[in-house]
Amino acid sequence: MLEIEDLTVRYGPFLAVDHLAMSVGEGEIVGVVGPNGAGKSSIVKAIGGLVAPKSGRLTFDGTDLQSVPTHKRIELGISIVPEGRGLFPRMSVEENLVIAGDPLSDSKRTLRNIERCYVMFPILKERRWQAAGTLSGGQQQMVAVSMGLMSDPRLLILDEPSLGLAPIVIGEIGKALKLLGAEGLTVALFEQNAKLTCNVAERIYILASGAVRHHDRAEDLLNNPEILDHLM
Amino acid sequence: MSDANLIIFLSTISTGLILGSIFALVAVGVTIVYGSIWMPNAANGQFFVLAALLGWTMTVSWGIHPAIAAILVIGVSVPLSYGLEYILVRRFYDVPNRNISYFVLSLGITQILTGIFAATYGRWSDQFQLPPLVSGITFIGPLPVANNRLMVLALALSILAALFALLRYHRYGRAIRAVFQNRDAAALRGVNVKASYSLSFALGNAVIFAGGILFALAYSFDLTVAWTMSITAFAIMIIGGPGSVLGAVIVGMVFGFTQAAVSTVASPTIAAFSYLGAMLLILLFKPSGLFAR
């Protein structure tokens, strides 16, 4: 579904992503783990169109992404929950969801999707009129994931969803992602938290210094924790 | 309360409302542009006067009905804004510290427009007076108020209400606010950030134009109004919190009442300074503005 070939991202002299290749297949849950500064966020930004790659090719269902402007990529079916959650902090929970549903241009579907989010995270329904920026970190992450789902994406990309969250909340987020995967959604999870990633994902890429160091099935990695320890 | 005192009291309120709603319009226009594209538009006073002058030409020279002229003036602002945005403003969108570039740019625009106005309209500068929208007078208690000014008040408040509705309930309005709050996140949610910038610039200027034409319908004006209005709008925006539309409306109304009340109990000269005093005092305690976010 998503093919990345030979991707290089530079910020001036700093090489963030170095000739990287990876792919995400339809219906898969793929994890990308790596320490801080390994280039995870840069890959996500390149997919989203927030940075222009120095070289490389990104295709989604055969469409060259670099020919699609940033704001049109969501219409292809790619939905990105960026690092830092990408909320609109001064708007209410519900308004955040409405904005995230705007690309559908269908108010009925938006309403239906909002209800679906409230079923998944009931606390959000209670807090629907509260400004998103005043919620707890975990609740904010629930809003972020919900926003990612509002546009009925085919591929959901999450960047560091566990950052700053308590372990119990991380567990809840993990459960929700597994559930979405079971419903047939394709998910790409970019994470520092290898444990969470291995629990959720089927296939794992391990990154370091902007390149793929290891690529394996999640089960195998869980069975050989020394590889993870060594690589991270 | 004697009749004379009641008249003074009521006129303070009516003046506060009318002036406040016009101040609010202009400050909202300035704050929308600042909040979205980071442009502290020092030329807002000149845009305001441009609207008033266009209204004067349309009604007095061409004989167009003032209501139609008002709509035309606000309409004209849209292509003007898009033209200016296309030629100049958009070139700075990716400059990191563009607010200072924009400030200098808008000062340049101010100078140019000031020169153009002086050369073209200067010799009529004592006669800028538009025909009223409606005639007649309504008594509020013992105070006679021209229906025309009541109409201006109603229009200013309706425009503010429509603007709030747009920003809150329309997809484009939501997009503008989303870009205010988190530009990258908005792009990822499918908002065309640059189109939203252009739209905010045009919308902000349209509101300033609306303020200008309504002012011209309520009051006689001359070219010096531009400078006073620039300072006032900036002060309102800074006190209200740059980028805050609600702050601009509330502080704009408060300014209107302050001017009316201080000039009643003290003098018009002190009233003119009271703004700046209030601004300094508030910024002393809340440097980011009252409704800063």
Added chain:
Amino acid sequence: MTHRKSLLAVLATATLASAGIGHAQEKPPVKIGFVTELTGAWSFFGTSCVAGLKMAEKTLNPPGKRKIEFVIADDQTSPAQAVAASRSLDVQDKVLALSGPTSSDTGLAVYGYAEQNKVPFVVPVAAFPQLTKPGTRYTFRLEPDAVGWGYAISKFVEKQKPGGKIAMIYSDYALMRAITAGIKYQAPRSGLKIVADIAFPQGSNDATVQAAQILAATPDFVMVSGAGGFDNTITNQLLDLGIKPEQIIHPFGITTQVMNWGKRSVGSYYGTFFDSNLDSLTPEGKTFVEEFTAQYDRPPSYGENFCYVTANVIREVIDANPEAADDREKFRDAMSALKTKEKTSGIPIEFDKNGARMEYMYFLQMKEVTAKTYKAKQAFYIEWDPEVIPVYTLVK
């Protein structure tokens, strides 16, 4: 021009030509530098003045007389620019004298240059008293000074309503401060009481509350003088609240202002020094009004008249003293000794030792306003010596 006059002109030309006395034409024209406000805040006044000057130029240089040429320079309503223009006219164009400013600020700037560099300076329209302060030598002013207007207003109210109450509402500009200083000085001496004194800073836009305060003070007359467009705002808001037009006195009114005050102000009074409705217009004054109205689609008022008269005064001085045409000191002396009358209204022109004119003022009452013109009736006329009140100490 009447038939007889034009016939005379033709005859005169023919006589001169046949006699071969063309030597007057051989001398270079006399240049007068005319620094005025073609752009900037005061340009509506400067352009009116130039219109008056142009009307005068049509008949200013009949054949056989030394040609007088006005070199016009724009001062952009800026004192600095006015000085720069004066210097350029003095040094490069070598003008005999300076003239032109219609605002007190630019007038004072040219005054400084003229007095320092000994260039005669004829001020057509600028009213700040210090333009003729004691010790002034080269400056001559046609317009009465503004403190004097305040004296005249008090005298007018004294006549209309002995023991009356005056309210004042005005923009806080040098001109208005001078007028109100005159009123404040003279009112108690005329047995009048000032019941309200409200000044607005520059850039004010609303006067509703102040109009209500004026109403509460129950004055017999209200002196109204706003700067620019604000004048209309104050006037309309006073009328909105029920002040009657007959209670309003505008210290000065030019045509566009009277038209702006409009129909609803009919009945109110304004001060002036020349008006198309004056009873005392001379035949030349009537011609001036007719021709000006035909060309500019509105009647002239005192601004145009003072500039028209300025040109004619210079003509008269040079005709009477040919040697003054090439000598600034002689021109100054001739101006100082001048005793003549305004060609348009017959009002005497003579200057005191400081270059201030024997002063006068008309008060007219608005009677009718139509699309392009208006009617007004003379209500009061007064003449006074410039120093009947201490004008130079009341305003610095």
